[in-house]
Amino acid sequence: MSTTSSESLKSNGAFLGRRIARADGVAKVTGRADYALEHDLADIVHAVIVESIVPSGRIGKIDLAAAQTIPGVLRILTHADALPLKSCPMVPAGSVMESFLPLQDDRIRYNGQPIALVVADSFDHAIEAAGGVRVDYQAEPAVADIDDPTARPIDVPGAPSSGMGRGDAKGALAAAAVRMEATYTTPREYSCPMEPLGTIAAWGTDGDLTVWMPSQWAEGARRAFSEWFAIPMEKVRVISPFVGGGFGVKVTAHADALLAAMAAREMRRPVKLALSRPQNFTGNGLRPAIRQNLTLGASEDGKLQVIIHENTSETSVDDDYVEGGAATARVMYAVPNLSSSQKLVRVNSFTPSWKRAPGEAIGAYALESAMDELAYKLKLDPIELRLRNYASQDPESAKPWSTRRLREAYDAGARAFGWERRSPEPRSMRDGHELIGWGMAGGAFPNVHTPGEARVTIAADGSVDVASSGADIGGGTYTILAQTAADALGVPFEQVRVRLGDTSLPRAPVAGVSQIANLLTGAVDKTARAAREELLTLASSHAGSPFKAKRANDFTIKDGKIAPTDGSAEAVMISEFMRMVGRDRIEVTRNTMPADKASSESEQRDAYDSFKYMGPSSATHATYAWCAQFVEVRVDEDYGTVRVRRMVGAFDCGRLYNPKLAESQWKGGMIMGMGEALLEAIHIDRRYARITNNNLAEYVVPVNADVPDIEVISVGEPDFHASALGGKTVGEIGVVGAAAAIANAVFHATGKRVRDLPITMEKLM
Amino acid sequence: MNNFEYVRATAIPDALRAVADQAGSRFLAGGTTMVDLMKCGVEVPSALIDITRLPGLDTIEAGPASVRIGALSRMSDVADHPTIRKEFPVLSESLWRGASAQLRNMATIGGNLMQRTRCSYFREPGVYSACNKRNPGSGCAALEGVNRGHAVLGTSPSCIATNPGDFAVALVAFDAAVYVENGKPRRIPIDDFFTLPGDTPDVEHPLSPGELIVAVEIPTSPALRRSHYLKVRDRESYEFAVASAAVGLELEADGRTIRDVRVALGGIATRPWRARTVEAALVGRTFDEPTVRAASRLATEGAVDHGEDRFKIDLAPRVVARALLTVGGTS
């Protein structure tokens, strides 16, 4: 793939849309980017979590005697003496954030649950002492996983047991000429960010709490601390300038953050709590194991009549986390009858949470596999089947699409891949010992929007500061916001500094559901334009201004210089102009709240620290990003090992603010999809209801050698129903459809339909 | 991790004495196994005797009769050694297909032979009390647990843990010897160096406490010159073998009849596993695919599975066959 990082950035204008290398890249690769746990504080002490090793029951006696003899141990907290906490009902019940609060009672809900916290003068002393804590358990029977013989599917509390739908699914199925029914299963998966979870917390003498933690949502974490400890939001500051990968597990604050803050309060000293890699697995945000039963009914000529989607997924003892998979089925095809239903299975696990493209990743895997199966049944090319069912409007809401260039994605992807050379028969292509398979799948991801806030400051030296508490989780927020401000103000890209991930800055909602790029470019654009207007008002009206033009509209700012558009005077550097008008700065803060709510502080809070304002980006149109993915796999006929040799993804994500960054997101997503298709699965020992592969040697994700050349193609066009600047959601769509395309390619290669991910060798041997 | 003493040894006698003098002390080479197991709580040494500064133990001599590799040679140095790469491919291949580049740059050949199993139950002593290898007599949690990675050959009711090493598979196939020091030098044939679990899975080697590996020696042979290491795993790199084979082949002057053949298996046995029955079935026979495939099936004769690891009984013979066909030039 071509990159153009050497492109000069000095030229003016239109930085948006260019392939600019990430602004934080050099700091990251040279170790100068300060990640949360690298922060140094005087007087800091270290906390280590002791975890339960049984999955269910009660904590009996905890014997601390041996642990307390370890030198340097300062305190060991258990449920007997830990600070009582308030719950944080931050987000709708069961979504994203667990309700579990550690060390509040003697009940054990899962194997790996924090049951004590050792605080010591050093990390090593704390670890040593943690190993010396002796716990008696009163173990009770546990439900280990979705396949446990004692697991019992239940309706989702509060939801209709019949599910949702349109038309008459039952009738349509009975009448359908061709039917396809299959069950697709996916295991528990973990998002495995390189940077493990961990927290540094410090309380000030005035009761202020400062927290350094990796967070996709500093405002959300701030709210959580405020609720847990019953202190005002203003008293909490969360600092998270860099996030070493989140993929969902850093959307909300978890037990590590809470325990660090609790210990810091007890100790009256800053506390650092770093989770070990195994603790990252045994205590935080896994995608649950899911069974999707899919039934398709179609006419002889391949017109879908009905889709029935039945989902059963794991949740915890305490919460009703729902990872539904039907959302993609609802919008992907013009099918008049559809029903979807959802069941939950309570297992002794921590509450599942989001993993990149929650719902869509697994939903598209099932739907797009089923479409492939149907295509074979009908002897139709899989693209042809999809085109025969192309939805020209949203089949769910009957609203027009804002933009849907999915047909173009099928076309461009197929052309780049060479799809027309595919011989449709399974096992018909081979190279020596390798069976070759070509598969494809499509995907959709909803484009949601939440308001945001930004501050833009033009300094006396002409430099520009952009500030927001929003996160850069690696996607490139730093870079695109600098591009946005540079364009809006007419200054060079290098002149813009962006600060992020700190709740002392203007507020932003979660960097989740791939919304942050669109909502923050919108907020920064609006704010920067307001700052520009203030600058030009000075140019047209201030006594010190060298210009005669009397209207702000009569000026142009280019390359950081102000000039009258008609050329009647020399251009003046912004810094020089600031001196002339006697200003040391121009500072503007704006938000993108709906006009009638913009002035309400409580509404704004809800926007930034809850999901209340998160919703479709358009009232009149259905807005989604779309993709078509094409994959070549090679399956060794002796071993059953699958290797992906080529991937092509064609994406409609609207306007790309920075193609280089967007392409990286797509490719990263496709690679993650490859892991889900072929490698990743949490293993649970049912006797202990415990994760056995709680490390990166045994929880296998793709490594460089697994990743082939990946070609990504943008077929999008600006979509102003989707966002202020015309972009659609980018960050998660790459995962969506990747696993199905691979599974379909495996079928094409081998003639074997594996409906249980990951597709490991023993399933193909 | 618990407190321990750290001693840097500068001469072999010092190192031996340091270990002899203190119960619970251990040699530290590259640390990639040792420190890892200390973090897991499996190893709780009272002292670490750093042997990496001992002089003269990192030499590699690739002579006409044998290849001698000092115990402190790094995996990467051996893998990249020009003569070894060119003349004795299985030695290089079995090393560079192991671990990752960073680990191979740290890890030594002596430490490599002493690496421990990856059994999840072995590696979490704070959670699983039943592990005969860690704690003799406590039982074996893996027998009825998650055991896809476990062994189907050489197991006993007390332990089914796989020996995960790759290089040792090559050593076993080519009759290497391990040289050790404990005051006086001793030569241990590689077949005697790895013991079966039997009733004592905690014992993996015939080394007495404080005995130091100083070198391994591999006699050269025409089969070693026509050798190959094939490693099959879920992902393409940085993973232990699901099944692997080290093979070598020598044909008679007719270019068809097998004079010498070597086969050893990795990833599926409690020790690096020499498949002598496969070799015996091939020597003197004409080298062709049906013969090789039929003989390879003997590789897992007598194998016992534990559920999830069952597929390896079928997989391993296919790996052996492919490896042989590759060196034979018919694959």
Ligand SMILES: Cc1cc2nc3c(=O)[nH]c(=O)nc-3n(C[C@H](O)[C@H](O)[C@H](O)COP(=O)(O)OP(=O)(O)OC[C@H]3O[C@@H](n4cnc5c(N)ncnc54)[C@H](O)[C@@H]3O)c2cc1C
């Ligand atoms: C993530 C990971 C992946 C890996 N993947 C693979 C793989 O795919 N294939 C593979 O083969 N290996 C793999 N390994 C294992 C690796 O090869 C070994 O850890 C390494 O070779 C050990 O060498 P070392 O010098 O670091 O030993 P150390 O860790 O220093 O020592 C290991 C043990 O050997 C003892 N010891 C060391 N030197 C001597 C000596 N000269 N005499 C007597 N005793 C000694 C030590 O006391 C200790 O008990 C992997 C390891 C890790 C951590």
Ligand code: SF4
């Ligand atoms: S297989 Fe061996 S190492 Fe694993 S638990 Fe059983 S006894 Fe321990």
